[in-house]
Amino acid sequence: MAQKGKKESGPTLEDTIFIIRTLEEAGFEAYAVGGCVRDALLLLPAKDVDITTSAKPWQVKALFAKTFDTGIEHGTITVLLHGTGYEVTTFRTEDGYSDHRRPDHVSYTLSLEEDLSRRDFTINAMAFHPESERLIDPFGGREDLENRLIRCVGDPYERFDEDALRMLRAVRFAARLGFTIEDKTRDAIRALSPTLRYVSKERIFEELKKTLMSDHPSVLEQAVDLGLCPYMAQGLQDGQKLKISALENTEKDLMVRLAVLMSDLGENEAGKVLKELKSDNDTRNAVTLLIAHLKDPLPEDGVSMRHLMALIGKEKVPFLLQVKKGVGLISHEAYERTLALWRQEREAPVTLKELSVTGKDLIRQGIGQGKAVGEALQYLLQQVIEDPAKNDPRCLIELLHQHWYN
Ligand code: ATP
Ligand code: MG
Numbered sequence: 001m002a003q004k005g006k007k008e009s010g011p012t013l014e015d016t017i018f019i020i021r022t023l024e025e026a027g028f029e030a031y032a033v034g035g036c037v038r039d040a041l042l043l044l045p046a047k048d049v050d051i052t053t054s055a056k057p058w059q060v061k062a063l064f065a066k067t068f069d070t071g072i073e074h075g076t077i078t079v080l081l082h083g084t085g086y087e088v089t090t091f092r093t094e095d096g097y098s099d100h101r102r103p104d105h106v107s108y109t110l111s112l113e114e115d116l117s118r119r120d121f122t123i124n125a126m127a128f129h130p131e132s133e134r135l136i137d138p139f140g141g142r143e144d145l146e147n148r149l150i151r152c153v154g155d156p157y158e159r160f161d162e163d164a165l166r167m168l169r170a171v172r173f174a175a176r177l178g179f180t181i182e183d184k185t186r187d188a189i190r191a192l193s194p195t196l197r198y199v200s201k202e203r204i205f206e207e208l209k210k211t212l213m214s215d216h217p218s219v220l221e222q223a224v225d226l227g228l229c230p231y232m233a234q235g236l237q238d239g240q241k242l243k244i245s246a247l248e249n250t251e252k253d254l255m256v257r258l259a260v261l262m263s264d265l266g267e268n269e270a271g272k273v274l275k276e277l278k279s280d281n282d283t284r285n286a287v288t289l290l291i292a293h294l295k296d297p298l299p300e301d302g303v304s305m306r307h308l309m310a311l312i313g314k315e316k317v318p319f320l321l322q323v324k325k326g327v328g329l330i331s332h333e334a335y336e337r338t339l340a341l342w343r344q345e346r347e348a349p350v351t352l353k354e355l356s357v358t359g360k361d362l363i364r365q366g367i368g369q370g371k372a373v374g375e376a377l378q379y380l381l382q383q384v385i386e387d388p389a390k391n392d393p394r395c396l397i398e399l400l401h402q403h404w405y406n
Helices: 013-025 035-041 057-063 112-117 141-146 156-162 165-177 183-198 201-212 217-225 245-249 254-261 263-276 281-292 302-312 314-326 332-345 359-364 371-386 393-405
Strands: 030-033 050-053 067-071 076-081 084-090 092-095 105-108 127-129 134-136
Touching: 013 030, 013 050, 013 057, 013 076, 013 084, 030 035, 030 112, 035 127, 035 141, 057 067, 057 076, 057 084, 067 084, 092 112, 112 134, 156 165, 156 183, 165 183, 165 201, 165 217, 201 217, 201 254, 217 245, 245 254, 245 314, 254 263, 254 281, 254 314, 263 281, 281 314, 302 314, 302 332, 302 371, 314 332, 359 371, 359 393, 371 393
Parallel strands: 050 084
Antiparallel strands: 030 050, 030 127, 067 076, 076 084, 092 105, 127 134
16 A cells, blocks of 8 residues: 555556545445556556546545546546546546537436447447456457457447547557557548548647657558548658658657658758647757758767767757667667767867856957957857867967967
8 A cells, every 4th residue: 555645656556446445435336447447458557547437526526635627527537646646537428529529518427338438449448447356348348459459439430530539549559559450440540531630730749749659650651551641730741751660760759759750851841740730849949950960971080079069969969860870871880889979078068158268258358349259259169179178268268369369
């Protein structure tokens, strides 16, 4: 049992049982549901635990000391135990998806089976009672787990027509678990792929990111085959231009994987795609920078490494090397060798901040004001990049005098 007062970093079986038992003792039904049941059956660690219950949100709130109204309008309350949130959602049904993305009506139900039937895939539509170890699996989720299949609950055409995002979720789960998308589910995606345009770019980007960061990112090839790419972003029209197979042997870093994926689009097109997908600026800038410098010559010695560090930023160099290796521009040996060179040089001064004189020091030397100071600092920085031993105030002032007054 988790100790009182000790901050827990993830969900525990004890706390899951505690929540379910508390709800049951108050006369309600409650089960673990969805992703945590799927992952437990696959012997994967639980990232989060969702609980489904016949209790209404206000009844859930009344039973637990610490709760948050996370999605109370959809019936979800977060119960906080030992620093971990457990999402507790009332059994519900959904209907009328006139916009292909969210239900027009959400209503509560007293039937667990009805709640399970609104879920996307059979492997996500199982409930589990941890004390009795009873699995409620009305749609054959367990068998599909054994056969490693992603299959819609019910008619796949209807399910994707209701919520087009589910098509990308199918690809994402296939990529994460290394599963195959079942034939009818695939056919339905192929037929309905254009409806993805009704889904917000933010949600599309979230799914793309999760797929890229999975263990089997090359499953993204299926998004191309099934015609999803053009509706994810305009710049992704031509799936042939995406470097998907290269993703498999690329490290799990989002910037690196996005840069590898879009390396053949060039930095401008890649930037447009990321803008369309509403990417944050940091990610967009980092990815376009990596693509822009992809073809730069590989540094072979300290000086050229320091110039590269100054050009793109010290911390970006290992990422650039990973992208170069990922797209096959450099061998593993060249990657290792250059990374070792970077480790050797990474403390070297390559920015004005690291220079051992400041603008004020130079003004005191009578260099003047404004532009001249900036130019002098740049001159000294270049000297220091060439030879870090020169980064000493006295030495730099002397260099300045030689340069300026000769
Ligand atoms: P992950 O481990 O990636 O969080 P998950 O299965 O928990 O996977 P969530 O997006 O957290 O996925 O959703 C929780 C559960 O809610 C799913 O397992 C599924 O039963 C249901 N669900 C989520 N999104 C949808 C959707 N768009 N359509 C139908 N059911 C959904
Ligand atoms: Mg989840």
